[in-house]
Amino acid sequence: MKILVCITHVPDTTSKISFTDGNTKFDKTGVQYIIGPYDDYALARAVELKEQHGGSITVLNVGEAETEPTIRKALAIGADEAIRVNAFPSDAFFVAKQIASVAKEGAYDLILMGRESIDFNGGQVHSMVGELMGLPSVSPVMVLDIEGSTAKIQREIEGGKEFMELDMPFIAGCQEPIAEWKIPNMRGIMSARSKPLQVVDPTDDGVQADVEVFELPPAKEAVKLVDPENLDELVNLLKNEAKVL
Amino acid sequence: MSTDTLTQNGQAAKRSFTDDFESPDFYQLDDLLTDEHKLIRSSIRDFVKKEITPYIEDWAENNQFPADIVSKFGEIGAFGPTVPVDYGGGGLDYTSYGLIMQEIERGDSGMRSTASVQGSLVMYPIYAYGSEEQRKKYLPKLASGEMLGCFGLTEPNHGSNPGGMETHIKDMGDHFLLNGAKMWISNAPKADIAVVWAKNQDGRIKGLIIERGMEGFTTPETHGKWSLRASCTGELVFSDVKVPKENVLPNKDGLGAPLGCLDKARYGIAWGVVGAAMDCYESARKYALEREQFGKPIASFQLVQKKLAEMLTEITKAQLVNWRLGKLMDEGKATSAQISLAKRNNVEIALNIAREARQIHGGMGITGEYPMMRHMMNLESVVTYEGTHDIHLLILGHKITGIPAFG
Numbered sequence: 001m002k003i004l005v006c007i008t009h010v011p012d013t014t015s016k017i018s019f020t021d022g023n024t025k026f027d028k029t030g031v032q033y034i035i036g037p038y039d040d041y042a043l044a045r046a047v048e049l050k051e052q053h054g055g056s057i058t059v060l061n062v063g064e065a066e067t068e069p070t071i072r073k074a075l076a077i078g079a080d081e082a083i084r085v086n087a088f089p090s091d092a093f094f095v096a097k098q099i100a101s102v103a104k105e106g107a108y109d110l111i112l113m114g115r116e117s118i119d120f121n122g123g124q125v126h127s128m129v130g131e132l133m134g135l136p137s138v139s140p141v142m143v144l145d146i147e148g149s150t151a152k153i154q155r156e157i158e159g160g161k162e163f164m165e166l167d168m169p170f171i172a173g174c175q176e177p178i179a180e181w182k183i184p185n186m187r188g189i190m191s192a193r194s195k196p197l198q199v200v201d202p203t204d205d206g207v208q209a210d211v212e213v214f215e216l217p218p219a220k221e222a223v224k225l226v227d228p229e230n231l232d233e234l235v236n237l238l239k240n241e242a243k244v245l
Numbered sequence: 246m247s248t249d250t251l252t253q254n255g256q257a258a259k260r261s262f263t264d265d266f267e268s269p270d271f272y273q274l275d276d277l278l279t280d281e282h283k284l285i286r287s288s289i290r291d292f293v294k295k296e297i298t299p300y301i302e303d304w305a306e307n308n309q310f311p312a313d314i315v316s317k318f319g320e321i322g323a324f325g326p327t328v329p330v331d332y333g334g335g336g337l338d339y340t341s342y343g344l345i346m347q348e349i350e351r352g353d354s355g356m357r358s359t360a361s362v363q364g365s366l367v368m369y370p371i372y373a374y375g376s377e378e379q380r381k382k383y384l385p386k387l388a389s390g391e392m393l394g395c396f397g398l399t400e401p402n403h404g405s406n407p408g409g410m411e412t413h414i415k416d417m418g419d420h421f422l423l424n425g426a427k428m429w430i431s432n433a434p435k436a437d438i439a440v441v442w443a444k445n446q447d448g449r450i451k452g453l454i455i456e457r458g459m460e461g462f463t464t465p466e467t468h469g470k471w472s473l474r475a476s477c478t479g480e481l482v483f484s485d486v487k488v489p490k491e492n493v494l495p496n497k498d499g500l501g502a503p504l505g506c507l508d509k510a511r512y513g514i515a516w517g518v519v520g521a522a523m524d525c526y527e528s529a530r531k532y533a534l535e536r537e538q539f540g541k542p543i544a545s546f547q548l549v550q551k552k553l554a555e556m557l558t559e560i561t562k563a564q565l566v567n568w569r570l571g572k573l574m575d576e577g578k579a580t581s582a583q584i585s586l587a588k589r590n591n592v593e594i595a596l597n598i599a600r601e602a603r604q605i606h607g608g609m610g611i612t613g614e615y616p617m618m619r620h621m622m623n624l625e626s627v628v629t630y631e632g633t634h635d636i637h638l639l640i641l642g643h644k645i646t647g648i649p650a651f652g
Binding site for chain 1: 265267280281283284285288291292295320321322323326330335336337341345
């Protein structure tokens with residue numbers, strides 16, 4: 001079984017977010033980068049599926065050279081080889097086109113990724129890749145088992161869960177509890193040194209979205225406690241300050 | 246992108262560690278580490294957050310060695326990371342080894358002791374002084390955690406003076422007969438094998454691999470410790486133990502052989518204790534910012550800031566010493582005296598930081614809610630084992646003056 005796992009290179013979840021250049025660029029100073037947490041679940045499940053069924057795992061990232069430590073970590077966790085599309089992941093459609101292009105070349109049985117990245121949180125790439133490739137896409141996938149050429153999937157839907165069976169190939173946007181994150185061990189880190197990491201050019205530079213400006217949300221204010229006897233004050237606050245009445 | 250979205254989704258997706266430790270890096274030493282070093286550090290840090298910190302206070306309080314940690318250490322690759330891959334090791338450099346010890350000891354000195362005894366005091370001598378057959382027989386199982394090892398040098402009457410050891414072997418033709426006792430041996434009660442140092446009939450110190458199950462070999466546990474309570478300590482008692490001749494380490498003998506192992510272990514301690522110090526510092530820094538007295542955080546008082554500033558200064562100096570010592574180790578140039586300086590200095594600053602950090606926490610600092618008392622009690626062992634604080638001064642004194650003042 002050939003598995004393609006698409007990973008994002010995103011700021012750590014504890015990063016302090018700020019902007020530069022008149023709020024048009026993300027300030028990377030002091031920011032630690034990680035494999036997107038949802039992508040990390042997808043990778044962990046891919047490693048488990050490979051252990052069960054054999055095959056190979058290719059990890060794919062659309063990003064500039066700075067993402068290579070993140071890709072090496074994915075190789076240390078258990079991917080066999082990596083491809084980096086040498087381009088800034090400027091918008092979801094651009095990224096989806098790059099993934100579809102690589103995926104068509106590789107004839108993969110499964111294309112896994114996180115349900116969304118945790119920087120822009122678009123959650124669009126898996127379905128766009130599906131459309132571009134003419135393949136089904138499913139998200140958010142919480143259970144994924146393979147029997148023969150069929151996948152048994154459980155996903156969360158509004159107000160419940162959906163169980164489905166799907167023939168490979170397809171695209172899945174993954175989330176917990178599909179697998180537990182894997183911590184790379186020292187032997188994995190050592191072997192990742194020599195695993196192939198291929199750098200390819202983007203298919204086109206057709207960027208369709210451009211950032212005008214970033215804005216931070218207003219800081220959360222402290223909770224106000226109102227005496228239960230003082231209903232007038234409560235009404236006044238709800239009406240004039242919270243503006244919900 | 247918005248902070249709100251990042252935070253909300255980030256928290257939902259965040260690793261489920263309650264422990265959010267990040268190490269201070271005041272002099273930007275991360276710039277001197279490779280991406281691989283940083284990945285090694287973050288991997289071991291995640292391992293410690295998952296497998297050690299959630300449980301360590303209970304293990305220490307209950308004086309319980311978590312036996313399953315041995316296979317987990319094996320799986321993550323904490324045993325013998327510098328031993329070549331062909332023998333099951335990690336094939337990594339000494340900076341990597343140091344970072345691994347730092348992160349494990351950030352969790353607990355007892356846990357680090359288990360790992361560094363296995364790597365530096367059991368696997369290293371078998372690799373460096375052992376025969377090819379011995380390497381192939383023991384190293385892969387020790388690396389994977391299938392086997393646990395211990396190191397027998399210290400005796401009831403010979404601690405700082407190992408050359409005076411009484412444990413001895415007698416050549417019986419087709420085997421050696423081993424008699425004597427070793428004391429304060431980490432891992433002993435659970436160990437499958439022991440690397441033991443004993444004098445032959447000519448008074449020459451030889452290394453032997455003793456296996457559990459050999460007749461006359463017992464490992465009584467040492468009880469009543471107030472330190473390293475999550476690691477197991479015991480004695481090695483040899484009463485007419487028949488040791489096959491192929492169990493002798495053939496490629497080095499004399500006191501220099503065990504001291505060569507101690508150099509590796511002391512190097513690991515120099516890194517490890519900085520982990521413990523950073524844990525105490527981070528806990529104190531956070532507590533000082535949260536705890537309010539006189540209507541403001543105690544971090545706003547000068548005497549608390551003085552403590553924190555001195556802690557960070559000493560941690561930074563120790564980090565610099567470790568980084569340079571790691572490079573010297575990789576180049577094969579580190580001397581025993583350089584390792585002594587680092588071990589002695591870093592354990593001392595870690596102990597002082599644990600005590601100061603405990604004070605910043607006030608009464609809360611004496612409880613198991615915070616790590617300082619456990620680190621402090623652990624470090625009282627670390628300041629004594631692998632060469633006491635004073636013996637390392639004498640090693641340096643010898644180096645400076647050329648005059649040994651050991652006895």
